Amino acid sequence: MNPTPSLSVPSAANSGLCPVVMKFGGTSVQDTAAFERVAAIIRRQQGQPPRQQPVVVVSAMAGMTDALLDAVKRSLEQDTTAALEWLEPHFARYSEVAERLTDGIAYGAFVHVLYAAREHIGQALEVMRRYPGTIPPLRDEVVAYGEHLSAALLAAVLSGDGTACRTVDARTCIVTDDVYGRARPRWDATQTHTRQVLEPLLAEGVIPVLGGFIGATFDGATTTLGRGGSDYSATLIGAALQACEVQIWTDVAGIYSADPRLVAQVRRLDTLAYGEATDLALYGAKVLHPRTIEPVERLSIPVSIRNSYDPEAGYSTIRASSGAPSGAILAVTHRNGVAAVHVRPRGSWRAAVALDEMAQILDAHGILVEHLAASRLGLTATVEDGEALEAARRDLQTCGDVQVTTDRALLCVVGNFGTEATELHPALSEILAEFRSTPLLPHPSPHARLFLLAEAAAPTAVQKLHAQLIENPA
Numbered sequence: 001m002n003p004t005p006s007l008s009v010p011s012a013a014n015s016g017l018c019p020v021v022m023k024f025g026g027t028s029v030q031d032t033a034a035f036e037r038v039a040a041i042i043r044r045q046q047g048q049p050p051r052q053q054p055v056v057v058v059s060a061m062a063g064m065t066d067a068l069l070d071a072v073k074r075s076l077e078q079d080t081t082a083a084l085e086w087l088e089p090h091f092a093r094y095s096e097v098a099e100r101l102t103d104g105i106a107y108g109a110f111v112h113v114l115y116a117a118r119e120h121i122g123q124a125l126e127v128m129r130r131y132p133g134t135i136p137p138l139r140d141e142v143v144a145y146g147e148h149l150s151a152a153l154l155a156a157v158l159s160g161d162g163t164a165c166r167t168v169d170a171r172t173c174i175v176t177d178d179v180y181g182r183a184r185p186r187w188d189a190t191q192t193h194t195r196q197v198l199e200p201l202l203a204e205g206v207i208p209v210l211g212g213f214i215g216a217t218f219d220g221a222t223t224t225l226g227r228g229g230s231d232y233s234a235t236l237i238g239a240a241l242q243a244c245e246v247q248i249w250t251d252v253a254g255i256y257s258a259d260p261r262l263v264a265q266v267r268r269l270d271t272l273a274y275g276e277a278t279d280l281a282l283y284g285a286k287v288l289h290p291r292t293i294e295p296v297e298r299l300s301i302p303v304s305i306r307n308s309y310d311p312e313a314g315y316s317t318i319r320a321s322s323g324a325p326s327g328a329i330l331a332v333t334h335r336n337g338v339a340a341v342h343v344r345p346r347g348s349w350r351a352a353v354a355l356d357e358m359a360q361i362l363d364a365h366g367i368l369v370e371h372l373a374a375s376r377l378g379l380t381a382t383v384e385d386g387e388a389l390e391a392a393r394r395d396l397q398t399c400g401d402v403q404v405t406t407d408r409a410l411l412c413v414v415g416n417f418g419t420e421a422t423e424l425h426p427a428l429s430e431i432l433a434e435f436r437s438t439p440l441l442p443h444p445s446p447h448a449r450l451f452l453l454a455e456a457a458a459p460t461a462v463q464k465l466h467a468q469l470i471e472n473p474a
């Protein structure tokens with residue numbers, strides 16, 4: 001990649017184009033029938049006035065990213081042959097779709113892409129085994145193939161009936177830092193590159209098809225944006241192009257008042273404010289990546305959540321304001337994999353100094369702090385659980401007596417609460433006591449009220465809170 005950040009390109013907003021970014025998640029491209037549905041949705045969108053032009057962002061087939069990460073592990077623990085054998089059934093899923101939905105040149109071209117991917121993955125796995133220092137960048141290089149293959153396959157399927165489209169390597173658009181596995185986009189360069197690469201295609205009426213989740217450093221090394229990051233790719237591209245809309249196509253017809261897999265009586269939220277959607281995503285609603293909203297909020301670009309299995313089933317729109325009345329409760333969500341670290345002071349206690357020390361130690365161990373509270377009784381940090389926690393616990397003993405509680409979940413009630421402390425519901429303290437959950441103060445945002453509880457209790461607590469706060473509010 002040859003970045004040219006100073007390049008100036010006229011924006012789509014000034015050219016009369018109305019780009020609509022359409023992101024299809026792994027569940028929307030999991031098999032042949034799913035690819036057929038997606039192709040039909042894109043073709044239908046292309047026909048929409050006024051000059052609406054699809055820009056397609058696609059994820060790896062469901063399960064492929066996990067399989068690629070497993071392959072890296074297998075290669076390091078066993079050997080490269082075992083890792084490639086492990087991937088064969090997944091490559092077969094891609095080639096089966098190609099066999100059924102493409103022919104002629106498009107089929108031949110995709111088979112070539114698949115063959116080259118297999119070769120390249122094998123080489124990268126081997127280099128990682130021999131030179132462990134290369135693992136972080138090469139892991140991203142390998143994992144990115146799920147999205148590369150989906151983009152090539154979807155373009156092949158679309159071109160089958162003469163739809164003008166082209167696979168675009170997302171690494172030529174999204175520029176990031178070099179934090180492999182969780183890379184952060186460099187906005188100015190991303191905007192310039194995206195416009196430079198995509199706008200000429202749009203002007204010719206060609207649909208660009210890009211893999212989500214992937215970027216590249218200024219030096220051209222492949223990076224990934226973190227699990228679930230294709231949503232984020234879609235809004236980065238949407239913001240760069242000043243799109244009319246970003247559509248997130250998935251397996252549910254919108255954002256609901258709870259995860260429909262967990263709660264039977266969910267309600268769709270037809271409109272959500274940017275902040276409400278972000279808090280829902282941040283505290284566990286898998287339907288959106290937590291950073292999805294960042295790029296589009298400033299530009300007031302609407303984001304809709306739609307069902308690729310049932311496009312007519314309705315959708316949710318995320319925009320500047322949801323219109324929810326003050327105090328309204330919209331949704332309940334939870335996220336597992338959290339630990340609470342409590343440091344009780346010893347000797348003379350200066351909270352600000354201890355807070356600083358604690359934050360530095362956790363940061364040095366690469367532990368992400370979710371929430372931090374200080375009181376006379378000490379400091380409590382709610383953090384991402386993980387292997388680094390034990391070593392951090394030892395280092396934290398310089399700050400005071402340390403107690404770590406694992407297997408916790410964060411439970412979040414999302415609504416329009418403002419900055420005042422609001423009484424959520426008369427029954428809330430009963431429910432909190434029943435599930436031994438503690439409110440986390442200060443409130444993280446005007447849209448979220450957070451509680452910490454045992455992971456095992458969280459699903460039932462969500463169901464009960466949903467029933468009391470949303471289905472049958474007093």
Ligand SMILES: Nc1ncnc2c1ncn2[C@@H]1O[C@H](COP(=O)(O)OP(=O)(O)O)[C@@H](O)[C@H]1O
Pocket residue numbers: 024025026027028059062228249250251252254255256257258259260261280284285286287288331333
């Ligand atoms: N509040 C919510 N509203 C809608 N879906 C939710 C919510 N919370 C969790 N989900 C889950 O998110 C899933 C969609 O996300 P995901 O599986 O990552 O889709 P994709 O493969 O399209 O990226 C849904 O099937 C649903 O179970």
Ligand SMILES: N[C@@H](CC(=O)OP(=O)(O)O)C(=O)O
Pocket residue numbers: 024025026027059060062065066146212213226227228229230231
């Ligand atoms: N394939 C990547 C990126 C992604 O966003 O996927 P999905 O859209 O299926 O959540 C992952 O599994 O993390």
